[in-house]
Amino acid sequence: MSAEIVATDRLACSYREGSVLEDISFTVAAGDYVGIVGPNGSGKSTLVQALLGLVPISAGSARLFGARCDGFSQWGRVGYLPQSLHLLNPIFPASVAETVGLGLLSLKKFPRRFTRHDRAIVDELLNELDIYDIRAKLIGELSGGQQQRVLLARALVNKPELLILDEPTAALDPETRERFYRMIADINRSRGVTVLLVTHDSGVIGQHASKMLYLDKRMLFYGSFDDFCHSAEMSNLFGEYSQHLMCHRH
């Protein structure tokens, strides 16, 4: 059993319209913080969705914790924060506490019931993330930043070993964004949670991530941020000026 949290081998995904991902092979070790970047339509979201078994794989394989992604069952070890675009039904009558509590389902067997102990865990986490005072509010009534924190709490409540975030800050203002990333970095450092973060913002990668995966349907680069910035190959690919921009955004 290797310490590989995520491992893909020539992974490919395609829809009826054409292929979205081709020949993706990389591994992620425990404690890594991997930023996944690429232009629009590059397949970033599809990659993490494939890892989670949410979209079908057309070729190759993907493994989480050494187990295949289709038929994966150790959901208690995973936390996921999907893209917020089509996420929330604004009239959904769930309180913050109820929403976060749902994240504990991955730890339970049928019939899944919530106990007082569960409520205590939820409260504790809400406190940590500073959203305890809105615990009774309906999720549809919250601001964008608050909603993100609630969904992050849901992803973390089952104390996952792997946290996957898909463009979590797209709808946030810069200050909130900064706070969010600092939170994630803190979770990665202090709790040793492996993080996969899909983002547009390469500046973030430079600041926090330990590795970077650049893809545009195919894997163009996988390694540390420093390597990316000093790579002649990347320079050729993007042009020196673009590379400079990407590397010196902080």
Place this chain on the structure above:
Amino acid sequence: MNLIEILSYGFIQRALLAGTLIAVLCSVLGVFLVLRRLSLIGDGLAHVTFGSTAIALALKFYSAASLLVSLPIVLLASLGILKLTERGRLSGDAAIGIVSAVGISAGIMLASVGGGYNVDLLSYLFGNILSISYEEVLIAVALFCVVMLLLGLFFNDLLAVTFNEELARVSGVSTHLISAVLVMLTALSVVLAMKLVGIMLISSLLILPAVSALQLALSFRACIALAALQGCCSVVAGIFVSFVTNLPTSATIVLLNLFCFACACGLRRLITISRNKQVA
């Protein structure tokens, strides 16, 4: 006529008992259905029940035996609706419309091609809350127990799937199974309860208590409770009010539900206004 006298009639007692049980289970199912944009599924499945009963009668399965034919067909239809929304990239309402159209046209086709029946098809389908027999009360009780038990066992899974399917899947909930359970329970309720209280009541009870509760609820559990409460009260009040005013009972119950919805909207508006005032 006073309360005691009204309650002395057996058909009123049975209407109250079976009616409230059916109202509660429809209201609770309705919350999940409305949130998943499947609110018209009651109507759609009722049309399929019509078609399947035509098939049953054509095959000479009468009264209770016709259920042996209709129930599997309606259950399959409900799964078909689900499949259409998943694979066919159709939204819930379009999928329901398709299946509903198939059901009712099949029924009408059969009724005319089949060379007639021994009884009037339509009158056998649409029940009347005032004509519930003792055996049918038992059916209502059994249905209530089955539906509530399953909803209770799967409650958190249903909540997760209704909230967001992707997140539910990543929490280990088997979304296909849970969705199937929801629509099949609805199908079962429609087929059995339609005979008892008729299509208008079923359809309304699946939608109206839920949408009223959604206006006011502060949490999901509160929402379920409010919907159930409205369903139950509207049936009880509806039966008494219709008695006293000599109006048709089913329609009275539906109107009471509409009244509750209007009140819920009004209340919500008041709350929002007062909240804005507080902030300002």
Place this chain on the structure above:
Amino acid sequence: MKRIVIWIVTALTVGATLVLAGCSRGEQRVSSKLQVVTTLFPLYDFARTIAGERAEVTMLLPPGMEPHSFEPKPNDIIRISKAGLFIYTNRYMEPWAEQILKGIDSKRLRVVDAGQGVAYMKAAASDEHDHDGHGSHGAAGQAAVMDPHIWLDFTNAAQMADTILAGFVTADPANAVYYRTRAGELKVALAALDQRYREGLSSCASREFLHGGHFTFGYLARRYGLEYHSLSGIASESEPSAAKMAAMVQEIKSSGVRYLFAEELLSPRLTETLANEAGVAVLKLYGAHNLGKDDLQRGVTFIGLMEQNLLNLQKGLACRPK
């Protein structure tokens, strides 16, 4: 791709089958005999009795269907237009008839309004007393609707037989004598039926009969001096209110009758509920608008149904046999 092809083939096959089934049903044997189309069962029965072997009579209403909700299909309209004689009851029973007839342009077609010449009763509201057929004065704003169930008074039925005979004679004068003879026999039978009813219902313990269906037997009640109450109004769709049902239960209990009469064809749920509540038994009473498939195949006749009705009425009203 393959699945799409399979779906298309299946759809086409089903469609073709249905069309063929429909076509084959529409085939009519070309015959030189007079073609007669009737609407309700009593008309059908009278017409086929008069017609004997010299004309072909069909009924528009499919077996088992409740006539108050009947809407003619294109095939039906074609059948009428191709016939030599079309017989309907009256414009209250078949409101669609006159509309259709306007659209049919056939010189050959003779139309018979079988209810011509009959003295119509106003329809009464279902829960008001209607001893002599006057509508309830309390019914707010209800337009005066006539009770269409004229055939249940057998003197009316005889009148209808005459009207139908006139139609036959006009449409097929060659066989006029034949038809007249048979019509004469029919009227004798109807008169005998009327006589049996008068005798059979002359000395009964109760003169009130209660019906869980819609308001059908007004004419019959009037003819034999009975009091008649029904749960629903003229049209069978009206959903009775809870208060009306309770009132009916009270009526049953206070009148002391031991039987409640049920309507054929419609779901007996309401009648059974009332009977249960009031602790009485249920007896069937044929309105004879239409028949179930099995009854039709067995060759049941109008007079046959009315004899059964007489037996049930005698039982229900506890009549002493003469």
